[in-house]
Amino acid sequence: MTSHDHSAASAVAVDFDHTSFAVRDAMSWARRLRRELGATPVIGETLEEFRYLLFYVGTTHAGARIELLEPNGPGFLGRFLDKHGEGAHHVTFTVPDLREAVEQARSIGATVVGEDYEHPAWREAFLLPDARHRVVIQLAQTDRPYPSTEELLATRERDVSTLPSTGGATDSDWWTSVWSTPPGPAVILGPTHLSTTDPEFTKDLFASVLKAEVTEHDDELAFTWPGGALRVRTAERAGITGVSLEDSSVAGLTIGSVPLGNPGHSG
DSSP: OOOOOOOTTGGGSOEEEEEEEEOSOHHHHHHHHHHHHOOEEEEEEEOSSEEEEEEEEEOSSSEEEEEEEEEOSSSHHHHHHHHHOSEEEEEEEEOSOHHHHHHHHHHTTOOEEEEEOSOTTOEEEEEOOOTTTOSEEEEEEOSOOOOOHHHHHHOOOOOGGGSOOOTTOBOTTTTGGGGGSOOOSOOOEEEEEEEESOHHHHHIIIIIISOOEEEEETTEEEEEETTEEEEEEEOSSOEEEEEEESOTTOOOEEETTEEESSOOOOO
């Protein structure tokens, strides 16, 4: 992993933004991520059906972002939790031109829904989960870069008006009591691990449409962006199987069936 200095220049490049987990109690998980991984809050907001909190897990030199989603009431997230339980919900990529990325995704056979181009701080669209990946893939375009990791780790000040922010969101302070939880030593969040049933489609999507650097590691393909990476293996059953922690001394956590620290692959 490289240093993730999200400057204005990086805001116009395709990037891996975060891996998102659906949970029933985001604050409880937030405190665990802070205690056990040294996670640093980036931004949190409340929307009609859910609230979220985005963390950076790493050092000034390397790391990645992880998001917690909690339902506010009836809606898509509550239905997801009732059906699947806690676990990985989606992965998000930022793109310089959302309309172009959507067109390219459709051209390779992806089903795109939920297009919203109205809010410059966070335009978005979603690739529906299917048998190839079994996870939602969010594409987003924002005119607001994240702070550098140095700035993010040096201060607790968060100005939502300068950060990527969802349209219609409220209550950007709901999560701030997590600061009272003493952080553990900073652990570097590494690649997200994904199984695919269609490696050619996966390569078209992540390398051609989403401009990743691609390398081979044994029986895996590594797709790398400035802000994070995917390790993808072909299997009979697709889905996110874990997220690496680049510190073998950390036991890690498991959110639902998805481990943070010792990913495995099914199939």
